[in-house]
Amino acid sequence: MSAPFSEAGADMKVLIADESAGGRLDAWLTAALGDEFSRSRIQALVKQGMVRINGEAVSEPKAKIRPGDEVRVVLPEPEDPEPKGEDIPLQVLYEDDDVIVIMKPAGLVVHPGAGNWTGTLVNALIHHCGDTLSGIGGVKRPGIVHRLDKETSGVMVVAKNDIAHRHLAAQFADHGRTGPLERAYMALVWGRPRQLKGTIDAPLGRSSARTKRAVKSIESGDAREAITHFEVVERFGEQADGTAIASMVECRLETGRTHQIRVHMAHIGNPLIGDPEYGTAFKTKVNRLSDGTKAVVGGFHRQALHAFLLQFEHPASGRVMRFEAPLPDDMAQLLSALRNEKRAAK
Structure with missing residues (x-):
């Protein structure tokens, strides 16, 4: 039996099917939601009763979608996999017990996220530093106190313990207005x-x-x-x-x-x-x-x-x-x- 449709405590998205809509609901939703959710995840949401078309509950991923249909989807917070260490080369400029300073190349994502669960700087840092990274940043962002866009290269500092993380985070929050950060x-x-x-x-x-x-x-x-x-x-x-x-x-x-x-x-x-x-x-x-x-x-x-x-x-x-x-x-x-x-x- 499908779970009841509920909007409480979850992110709700309302989508209107455009003129190109047609075919299976799960395929259309996967394309409409970009890289946020995989097709298998969308299918699971439909079967759980988390999708409605024009106000009617839908439980079949193969249900038809037509132009003009209003689709309401309850999107629970995605369950992020815990990043694993990966042997990705790092250009280390400096390292001690508190911090590691690296030169990030263009093309390297800083932390895991939708579409980039592996091959990130965090995966490389976990492999390089083991369990010494600060946990304040959470599972996806251990030690990360600032970031650079994927295609931006340059110098980054990462915290290797929680005390260092709090100290560095305060400097970045201040943006050098009262301290030496540049x-x-x-x-x-x-x-x-x-x-x-x-x-x-x-x-x-x-x-x-x-x-x-x-x-x-x-x-x-x-x-x-x-x-x-x-x-x-x-x-x-x-x-x-x-x-x-x-x-x-x-x-x-x-x-x-x-x-x-x-x-x-x-x-x-x-x-x-x-x-x-x-x-x-x-x-x-x-x-x-x-x-x-x-x-x-x-x-x-x-x-x-x-x-x-x-x-x-x-x-x-x-x-x-x-x-x-x-x-x-x-x-x-x-x-x-x-x-x-x-x-x-x-």
């Missing part, structure tokens, strides 16, 4: 910011797309303060009117929101080169480049963002520790190609 990124962006040095103060919230962020009014229910300081370090393909094809920009965070630098730079008209979510409108800019540079830029398929500097106070000794990491090979090659463009423009 975080700096190097970005390669399209165009040239109107100001060579400035501050972007623009609140961020969820976009209409589930995984994206957008600049929103502070009055919006989910908007949170977001402040980025930037300075143009170098310009490429500079024109007589002062504009440029691209620029290298140093960014420093006063707040640490999801996708903050990527959204802020796009907001002022200078999205990151290669950004697949916030820079697609600028893809035609590549046509302004010489053939050699065009090939390198066209083959760069991630946001050109690297966390090159991290400074913090050691949680045990109180010593200020500073780590810098050079650009990874792919960004170094991109920078070299853009510099050739700079020479060609002269």
Whole structure:
């Protein structure tokens, strides 16, 4: 017998089937819910009585779905598997009994989540550190006090015990306003910011797309303060009117929101080169480049963002520790190609 349909204590989603809907309910729901739930999980929810079509309970995953149907789904919190250690190479910059500082490569997810339950930095850390990681971050995030996007490279610090975790977390929450914490990124962006040095103060919230962020009014229910300081370090393909094809920009965070630098730079008209979510409108800019540079830029398929500097106070000794990491090979090659463009423009 199916369990009773209940909305109490669970996340409820209401979906309206579009004109392309047709066929089995479980297949359509799996596609509609993206990577949140597997098809087998969806089938189990249907059999448990957690799905209704136009108000009627459904218990068969093969039930038909039609355009215009209203589908209500009760989505319980997903049961996260406990991450296991995996022998994934780590570039360790420093390690002691309290912290480990690593250089995260582009392409490595920081912690397990939907669609990425294995092959993450956490899996690598568990293998490398054993049981010494702080447990404050929970099962999915042991030792993690800050994060970088999957395709952003750069320096990260991880806590190896709970005392270190609390100390580091407080520093990151303060964002260096009253302490020694510093975080700096190097970005390669399209165009040239109107100001060579400035501050972007623009609140961020969820976009209409589930995984994206957008600049929103502070009055919006989910908007949170977001402040980025930037300075143009170098310009490429500079024109007589002062504009440029691209620029290298140093960014420093006063707040640490999801996708903050990527959204802020796009907001002022200078999205990151290669950004697949916030820079697609600028893809035609590549046509302004010489053939050699065009090939390198066209083959760069991630946001050109690297966390090159991290400074913090050691949680045990109180010593200020500073780590810098050079650009990874792919960004170094991109920078070299853009510099050739700079020479060609002269």
